[in-house]
Amino acid sequence: MATLYQEARAALRELALRPRKKLGQHFLVHQGVLEAILGLLDPSPEDEIVEIGPGLGFLTRRLVEVARRVWAIEIDQSLVGWLLKSPLGSHPALDLVHGDVLKVPLTDILPDHKVKLVANLPYNISTPVLFRIFELRNHFSFLVLMVQREVAERMAASPSTKSYGTLSVWCQIHGQILGRVAVSPEVFFPRPRVRSTVVKIGLYPEPLFSKEDYPVLRGLVRAAFGQRRKTLSNALAGWLKKGRDEIEMLLLREGVDPRRRGETLSVDEFIRLAHALKNTGLIADS
């Protein structure tokens, strides 16, 4: 039986396709890692699953064997054409969607109840895809994503570490990391220059901060990380265009030392401060 690597080479030859760097086309050709992704996803016959970027369909064909329905969203027309001609193309459980995951109207395509999401993400769009998923979070129960190792580190990072930033706060208000698998470049064809990690993120039923108040939290997070070297009171005074005294009083009231740097705030502290800012007049004309 041909290995995934041999299958990938043969398919690309048949398609006369050179993997496109711009689309992050590094195909997973390692059976063990494929099984690890399936292990985290744990597909069952009741499941409905979204896959971003099916590529040559190696994972997709395993998903349709088990799940009730699979939406596979692929941007590359030649891969879509190839998948449609393959046995997968006529599989009753598969909905192949040709389009850009950042633009397709997922809300129209997906059912009202929650589905699982899996993707070996093109590295150059992993952050915007994550933010899109968080925006549409009500559609998803959990996510299994292959991302660049550094992105996985940023997602899970703790305060006062180099990796801690906007992505950490945003990921951690939406859910928690339930599993991780480290992946080396050799498991892909062609090999990427970076190392990867598969992460499983369980989304909380509700985010830890209400959606209507995101602008306050977004502003606070931006101010805190945009000026990492400044004290919190200076960073907030710059953002809110207010006097430092007023800001310091608010921080002290919330039990936060104004001399701390923004990057030392825990997710709970970000949430508490965003609530406090919202409940004072301070944010009104920011």
Ligand code: SAM
């Ligand atoms: N899932 C396959 C695998 O694991 O071998 C392919 C993974 S490859 C890293 C990324 C896939 O996403 C490619 O098939 C690529 O064409 C597709 N892709 C890239 N940008 C996309 C986008 N904006 N929307 C949907 N698919 C995209």
